[in-house]
Amino acid sequence: MTALKKYQKLECTGLWRSAPEAQRREVVVSFGEASLTMSDPRTELALSHWSLPAVERLNPGERPALYAPGADSDETLEIEDGDMIAALGTVQDALVWIKPHPGRLRTTVLAGASLVVLLLGLFWLPGALVEHTAAVVPPATRAEIGRMVLADVIRLTGKPCVEPLGKRAADRLARRLFGNGRMTILVVREGVLWPVHLPNHQILFGRSMVEAADGPEVLAGHALAEQLRAQAQDPLIPVLEHAGMAATFRLLTTGELPAEAVDGYAAGLLRAVPPPVPEDALMARFTEAGVAATPYAFSVDETGESMLGMIEADELRETPPQPVLQDEDWVSLQGICTK
Template sequence: MTALEQYSRLEATGLWREGPDAQRCEVLVSLGNATLIIATPAEVARTHWSLPAIMRLNPGKRPALYAPGEQAEERLEIDDRDMIEAIEKLRAAIERRRPHPGRLRLWIGASLGVAMLAGALFWMPSALIRQTVSVLPPAGQEAIGQQLLHEIGRLTGPVCSPVAGSGALTRLSRRVLPDAAPRLAVLPSATPATLALPGNIIVLNAALLEDHDTPEVVAGFILAETIRRDASDPMLRLLHDAGLMATLRLLTTGQLDRAVLQAHAIALLSRETGPISGADLRPHFDAARLDPRPYGAAVAAPELQGASPSPDNSAGTLISDADWVSLQNICSR
């Protein structure tokens, strides 16, 4: 987005509140490629807000009050004139790029209606879902993933995000998958060990961190979940669960009803995930230069448990001892 270039070095202080019952705290606000970055004064990231999803709750007033989405409970208060102007210009630029009602939309809607009547019982729903996912931008998928994570957190308890643990999660993600590091989120309880959400988000059950002695085991679960994610796109799964009408609404408005996200959150938490074979996992361990034996022992995978580490697996410690201790205590109160 070219409008970002003039604001690439812009920073401002603000007041951030994680939820209605949380205390406001001072944060450092800056603009990323597609996100508003909210960090501690020591520049440790607390959260990222998708720019297309940001809403202003008090237009024309100062301090400006923002939220990361229609259903979100987080709030950010900014009094810096330059930062407010930058955010509003970016929101306006994004809004101009959104599709607006007109002849083309009416024509597309009519065409879709005729096609639905002809093929709704056969190929149309799947084709429409695939088309919707293909045209949904990464920022849109990230916003939906954030909303879905929030709904899952309502069922399991909120995401564990102390400052030290959040930084350690980022370093673990970049070490395991440096070319496409996912955002890792830890929940205090969940039925599956891991979940993949739209927007390159992977959710970890806190028990993975608390019950194992080495981070290599957690790295193995992350690698296994990326294989499942690549085989079954999380956004496709969501829209298949949501159905045709929800897909049409997303295609035309860019939004999903909260009820759709709530239902999918319940489905994800109750869905059983199949194991990934050691043979399929071994190349991923080698690519990440990780010893597969700790994970193999944890999940009783003979192909990994007795494997000899690849000669290339010599990148040293996965993460520091301090980071591992932070992760094991990330959900401690």
């Protein structure tokens, strides 16, 4: 890291492509302590994060320099800036010593690699490695891990219900609560006793919960509570904890998580009791979303006793806010699993 201090806060422009068929997009490239970040120059929103150790140059010696977050990645980045190219070259040079090289003393290489693993094991793993990896995983990789987790869940629950009008109603509920493109609500036929959150911004409900709910405010409340749980702990973290140290380290260094690393994760996910959400934070989120909290409170405790504070603080229970869903959409959502 000492060799990289002069590159701290280094930025340049580049051309980023999210997939081979996608158009190139101008981005601001930021060189950080452990990651390379591509951001929209107008909104400053991060579009992708690459782990520095995983960055590979695809055209050594040519300009513009072409990079990818791993040889098998769909993403690419073109850079003309000499300082940024030098910085990335320094990272790659610093990693050369841990790779095997014909003609060098094998014992030295193995000893160095073993020392790195030992130091990581003593001073960084497992918690810090998992948290750091979750923080730098790019959105495309996070989405792929989410699809892997969903595939593991489907083995226990069956595929998400897709009755067209019900699916449209679920999408409308997600937009009403979270805005466009920020969250997806899925409903499965069995196996889900309470909502669960996947790493790629998906919330799963069980069919029985949807059909038994007194109104859309109940589902809205549980979805908002699940969002706060996801904010309190990144849903990717327990996935990586299940995957183990070796798979997490591979994800950090290569940008790939082995598909078998998530096998069996769904069984624990569906059994786990959701942790409580602080009432003050939950009430603030209900108010922000314009959703009455009382229906949710009674769905958690039908007597209302343990949720009395939330019920009494619900200023929207007397004055109905903007509807969470129109009546016809709510009927459609309750029938999402009829086909």
